[in-house]
Amino acid sequence: MIKVFVIILVATGLLATQPVSAGPERDLQAMQDFYQKRFPNVAPEEFANGLYAFDEGAREQWLELEDFPPYEIAVEEGEGYFNTPFANGNSYADCFENNGLSIKQNYPYFDSDTSKVVTLELAINQCREENGEQPLPYLRGELTAISAYMAYTSRGNTINVQVPNDNPKALAAYEAGKQFYYSRRGQLNFACSSCHVQVVGLSLRADPISTTVGQVTHFPAYRTVWGEIVTLHRRFVECNAQVRARPFESQSDEYRNLEYFLTYMSNGFELNGPSSRR
Amino acid sequence: MKRTYLILLMLLIGACGQSAEREYELAPNKPEPLSAITDELTPSASYQEAYAAAVVAIDAAASKGHAWSTSDSLLKQAQTAAVDGNEERAIQLADQARVQGELAAQQADTEVAAWQEKVL
Numbered sequence: 100m101i102k103v104f105v106i107i108l109v110a111t112g113l114l115a116t117q118p119v120s121a122g123p124e125r126d127l128q129a130m131q132d133f134y135q136k137r138f139p140n141v142a143p144e145e146f147a148n149g150l151y152a153f154d155e156g157a158r159e160q161w162l163e164l165e166d167f168p169p170y171e172i173a174v175e176e177g178e179g180y181f182n183t184p185f186a187n188g189n190s191y192a193d194c195f196e197n198n199g200l201s202i203k204q205n206y207p208y209f210d211s212d213t214s215k216v217v218t219l220e221l222a223i224n225q226c227r228e229e230n231g232e233q234p235l236p237y238l239r240g241e242l243t244a245i246s247a248y249m250a251y252t253s254r255g256n257t258i259n260v261q262v263p264n265d266n267p268k269a270l271a272a273y274e275a276g277k278q279f280y281y282s283r284r285g286q287l288n289f290a291c292s293s294c295h296v297q298v299v300g301l302s303l304r305a306d307p308i309s310t311t312v313g314q315v316t317h318f319p320a321y322r323t324v325w326g327e328i329v330t331l332h333r334r335f336v337e338c339n340a341q342v343r344a345r346p347f348e349s350q351s352d353e354y355r356n357l358e359y360f361l362t363y364m365s366n367g368f369e370l371n372g373p374s375s376r377r
Numbered sequence: 378m379k380r381t382y383l384i385l386l387m388l389l390i391g392a393c394g395q396s397a398e399r400e401y402e403l404a405p406n407k408p409e410p411l412s413a414i415t416d417e418l419t420p421s422a423s424y425q426e427a428y429a430a431a432v433v434a435i436d437a438a439a440s441k442g443h444a445w446s447t448s449d450s451l452l453k454q455a456q457t458a459a460v461d462g463n464e465e466r467a468i469q470l471a472d473q474a475r476v477q478g479e480l481a482a483q484q485a486d487t488e489v490a491a492w493q494e495k496v497l
Binding site for chain 1: 442445446447449484488493496
């Protein structure tokens with residue numbers, strides 16, 4: 100009897116000391132339920148359009164802008180770069196499955212060999228290095244254009260990021276991204292979630308704040324405010340700088356883990372990038 | 378008429394106070410305003426001492442992934458003031474940078490556990 104009591108006591112103690120981790124699937128469900136409750140009149144698939152899902156005026160302006168898409172030049176340039184062979188005769192198509200076309204929905208993924216999250220932009224530079232080329236700068240220019248072209252060929256595909264439950268390192272990377280999203284940082288003491296969850300839908304200056312779900316579907320995105328097409332990590336850098344935190348490097352472990360979490364939160368949405376944003 | 382203006386003014390001040398309270402509720406983990414802390418600081422003995430202490434504090438926050446851009450900026454301003462020969466100003470800025478570094482590290486320590494409270 101005492102033995103049984105001790106076992107129960109130990110088991111209870113062990114359970115109590117486990118960190119609270121509900122798992123990616125439960126997180127996604129909770130996130131979707133939250134936004135559905137917050138915006139009951141918005142069709143779930145509409146969240147892929149960011150703030151244009153629930154701001155009629157902004158949506159009209161956006162749709163007008165999409166008549167003559169400002170990102171088209173970048174897509175055309177990206178196609179040119181993508182199809183230009185490296186010095187060794189190989190090309191980007193040789194590095195990716197399906198010749199690099201229509202594959203963005205599977206990025207980022209967790210690479211078990213390196214125990215790191217691999218984003219599409221990182222894979223583009225890895226491809227270059229494997230073929231004896233210098234890596235490209237991450238924040239703007241050629242790499243962004245190539246990423247835009249690859250995103251364009253993936254339009255309409257459903258985001259399908261995997262966090263394997265049987266891989267503790269993949270789960271740890273996902274959890275690190277989740278922790279980043281919910282952690283306050285910078286002098287202004289804001290977490291990503293402070294805006295995109297806590298006060299989502301309210302206005303930050305002139306624009307309503309977008310939802311976490313569907314947040315990555317349209318990247319790389321042409322931002323009117325910058326007059327150029329930008330990657331998701333450049334947006335991370337900007338967000339962190341806006342709360343007066345020292346931003347991390349583009350493609351740092353921190354941002355790649357964040358992208359892993361954030362993209363998982365958009366699983367099931369169709370890719371619709373590149374797109375335009377203010 | 379004057380009395381009406383006075384009442385309106387008091388109501389306006391009251392409303393401002395309430396809105397500040399609401400903002401504070403949205404950010405319960407807000408650190409103390411910097412001035413409240415720096416006012417009580419005894420200035421460092423020299424610029425070199427203040428600068429070295431600031432670098433240590435900022436690096437500690439950065440190692441926890443929570444460095445603030447404002448402390449980097451203060452440190453640069455301190456360097457400029459020192460180069461210009463304004464030691465007193467340089468010390469003041471470096472001390473502020475150190476305090477911000479300490480606050481950033483404190484924020485990191487708080488968020489190790491606090492982030493989970495915000496998860497949906």
